[in-house]
Amino acid sequence: MKDTKKRAGSHDVARLAGVSRSAVSRAFTPGAYIADETRERVMAAAAMLDYQPNAIARSLSKNSSRLVGIIATDLENPFYSQLLVHMSTELQANGYAVLLMVSRSSHIDDYLSKLLQYQVDGVIVTAATLSSSMAVALQRSGRPVVLVNNYLRDGGVSSVSSDNYRGGRMVADLLVEAGRKRIAFISGEANTSSGRDRGLGLKDRLAELGMTIYAQESGEYRHAEAAEAARRLLSLSPRPDALFCANDVMAIAALMVARSEFGLRVPEDLSVVGFDDSDEATRQTFGLTTVDQHLDDMASKTVSLMLATISGDEKSVQHVVVPVSLVYRATH
Amino acid sequence: MKDTKKRAGSHDVARLAGVSRSAVSRAFTPGAYIADETRERVMAAAAMLDYQPNAIARSLSKNSSRLVGIIATDLENPFYSQLLVHMSTELQANGYAVLLMVSRSSHIDDYLSKLLQYQVDGVIVTAATLSSSMAVALQRSGRPVVLVNNYLRDGGVSSVSSDNYRGGRMVADLLVEAGRKRIAFISGEANTSSGRDRGLGLKDRLAELGMTIYAQESGEYRHAEAAEAARRLLSLSPRPDALFCANDVMAIAALMVARSEFGLRVPEDLSVVGFDDSDEATRQTFGLTTVDQHLDDMASKTVSLMLATISGDEKSVQHVVVPVSLVYRATH
DNA sequence: TCATAGCCTGCACACGTGTGCAGAGCCAAT
DNA sequence: ATTGGCTCTGCACACGTGTGCAGGCTATGA
Known part of the structure; x- marks a missing residue:
């Protein structure tokens, strides 16, 4: 019975710092209205209890999870695993976390709906074909979607692929x-x-x-x-x-x-x-x-498009084409 | 202004089905106390609104996210990308989702704390060395951790690796x-x-x-x-x-x-x-x-150990060793 | 001394769900 | 007819956070 301690909540920090719970929240919200002195006291208390804001609760409250779902197929192919690495890295750098679903080509619908249950802010689908029924379900859910290295003929969803x-x-x-x-x-x-x-x-x-x-x-x-x-x-x-x-x-x-x-x-x-x-x-x-195929370029354009769509800066369906270039080596 | 509709909540389903919100929750909870006839009516209403329970809210309420964090390094190496595929597949089959953090060997501490903010039920770390300061932070957080293909000398955390x-x-x-x-x-x-x-x-x-x-x-x-x-x-x-x-x-x-x-x-x-x-x-x-190295075996033993630890069936620190076998081909 | 403006802070509600508890309805047994 | 038991349902609270709003406090000027 040593570490039965629950995780510290903002309430505990508030009490220790002698402020209200709101102050704690504001201390952790960049750009919020709070006195420097108060913030410092809160931070000190937080450090003492090693408090970390609960991202789940935050997501619920803000109606935004800062999660991006990635549906990945064919990860055995080094091209796709590298693509995953680049996209994840870039998403993390922008403060998003990645909810990964590994799919054996079909069953995509199930995975997708699971992602939606977790309230992801957007979905990136690599190399898999989206069922058209799911495409409309997504459209209706209002979550941004970007297909990578694949696109749909009837243009309902955004895509990034090389030329x-x-x-x-x-x-x-x-x-x-x-x-x-x-x-x-x-x-x-x-x-x-x-x-x-x-x-x-x-x-x-x-x-x-x-x-x-x-x-x-x-x-x-x-x-x-x-x-x-x-x-x-x-x-x-x-x-x-x-x-x-x-x-x-x-x-x-x-x-x-x-x-x-x-x-x-x-x-x-x-x-x-x-x-x-x-x-x-x-x-x-x-x-x-x-x-x-300029993999890194493709990855960063995908992430940029996703983030722009999430933030609402980009409202229309986009089809980004990444230029390719020949690499002359010894087999031609 | 066509699909400005918010996502349907259990409240909407309840009203449509003429029952209380609790009934909706119970209809979606396997093994809950509810009459078959009521469940059917709820399900019908849910289908009509294409309602999906909000996993974020559920996580908050149940204090369990059904998320497992995976910190992955060296994904360019096919061994590790395959390991990731197997572990993810198995976790998904058990109703867990994967929160992925791709790490360039260091910086692990940051990624780990981000995972903890998302209230993951456990963390799997592949191939990276855990800083000892982070090992104790994890220990204290009470979240299960399993190291794969690596272990710590001072045995504070569980591990799975081949022989x-x-x-x-x-x-x-x-x-x-x-x-x-x-x-x-x-x-x-x-x-x-x-x-x-x-x-x-x-x-x-x-x-x-x-x-x-x-x-x-x-x-x-x-x-x-x-x-x-x-x-x-x-x-x-x-x-x-x-x-x-x-x-x-x-x-x-x-x-x-x-x-x-x-x-x-x-x-x-x-x-x-x-x-x-x-x-x-x-x-x-x-x-x-x-x-x-019997990759698949390693993956499934890792997931099993993780799930057992999460459920509390396994309280002690385990060091699982996966047997290896020689493959005689043409280069010896 | 008083009024006013400006900076912070706390209150209270919202987010969407799970669940203990009490009680309603029904059936059967006495 | 009364009682007891069983099945199910709804109420209300909890989970941990963000944030609009009103008001308190301080400083400044008259």
């Missing part, structure tokens, strides 16, 4: 200039806007140059599936002389398969280009030519 | 049986218990076999630093014939350096052994021999 279409076009130019004739594409998950646009950019630019995509397989954004896709593509005859992968993870899988299973030299026999510029692409052994 | 010491010993046996004579060690960060114990296990077992660690360098658990360490070690003469790395990330870095910069054949010229059994180690190109 995937332009990235695809840039890769087309790069490969054609390198003299490639049979350009194959390993796509990501079918229902993601990001993967769709990357393929579309490639296809459109090739068409402008009088070419077409030589062959296409789905790699589901994952290593094993991409390796399978690469095996199928590289078994074609004539064999493709370039592989554009919608993902660095898949590009590295393809690279491994090309080198160790097909004995191909990269880039002499085959170009391989990825998308993301993940840490792994940097490794000397891979030296992967890829498209930089 | 790093035994893992080190197993690797020693493996390498000696493979006929290796000059076994070098690439260690992780100096102040982590995990890294320390892995090295200690190796050293102790080698000593029992009449051998010593041939050389040792720190790789800070990171790719670039480990590559540097590998370069230094492989430049020694005579050159080591085995590299035990405290981490898969570092083992793969060493593997790349050994093959592409020193032209060594693995395992003919050199053994490389890692620790974690990450997805990357699985890749055929690497085929890394490593120590499986």
